[in-house]
Amino acid sequence: MQVIGIIPARYGSSRFPGKALAMLNGAPLIQHVYEQARAATRLDDVIVATDDERIVQAVARFGGTALMTSPTHRSGTDRIAEVARQRDAQVILNIQGDEPLIVPSQLDQVAEFLLAHRAVPMATLMTRITHDEDVNNPHVVKVVVDQDGYALYFSRAPIPHVRTQEGSRLKAQGSRQGQLPPASSLQPPACFKHIGVYGYQREFLLRFPHLAPTPLEQLEQLEQLRALEHGYTIKVLETPSDTIGVDTPDDLQRVEATLQKTEVRRQRSDVF
Secondary structure (H helix, E strand, O other): OOEEEEEEEOOOOOOOOOHHHOEEOOEEHHHHHHHHHHOOOOOOEEEEEEOOHHHHHHHHHOOOOEEEOOOOOOOHHHHHHHHHOOOOOOEEEEEOOOOOOOOHHHHHHHHHHHHHOOOOOEEEEEEEOOOHHHHOOOOOOEEEEOOOOEEEEEEOOOOOOOOOHHHHHHHHHHHHOOOOOOHHHHOOOOOEEEEEEEEEEHHHHHHHHHOOOOHHHHHHOOOHHHHHHOOOOEEEEEOOOOOOOOOOHHHHHHHHHHHHHHHHHHHHHHHO
16 A cells, blocks of 8 residues: 555544534534545545544444554554554555545645655645634644745744734734734735645654654644654645634534535536
8 A cells, every 4th residue: 555544533622522423414523534535546545543442333333444542642643653553555644533624635635745755754735814814713723834835834823924014003003902903904915724634654654753742842732843843844735625623513513514505506516
């Protein structure tokens, strides 16, 4: 096998316990993610890596493959590394278990890049931010890249910062009024949202859990910063498709509304 996709899914979640098994349009959340991953043409296999027997049983019921992993893992990356050691694949994709709207072609995009660039240890995705509220939302991770598309930094804060006379004036005015200025007044032409799909060369993935956690990683609570702080490069590929990650029950309702709209459009196109 050249490429495998691994979906880390734990039952415990501080903001949404049992999230992986939450029902979405009549099927558990993990099933939606799994089926999107199986639709990618460049993945030779898809495996759910979990620490809970309830998730193993749910995956088995819809015909998927799940493996039990250690309950002591600190992160999803540690969990997929355990599974990757048991599989002989050159490229491993970490597909977040709370991304039911991930597009199969996005997974193919990451896989194809890493297969063609064996010297690049890691790759991920970004998309242009089109909603003003996302710029200042700490749950929306932003990324800035260099001229070759390699990550310079990831942050929950609005980056890059726009330092102009007008921008500074609006920011000061918003501070005095106890609120942020309109995001549209500060948003640069290219502000990018990070989409949490990670691809790794096998050798780097198996090395990553042994790298010491780093200060910026711990401050931002963003694991990918560990790779940057240790001097590794991350290629960030642009995609036109946005996704909605499920962190809370409210997010689940947003995804359900999106899926229902998509189904209505599909039915209309079938009619006409």
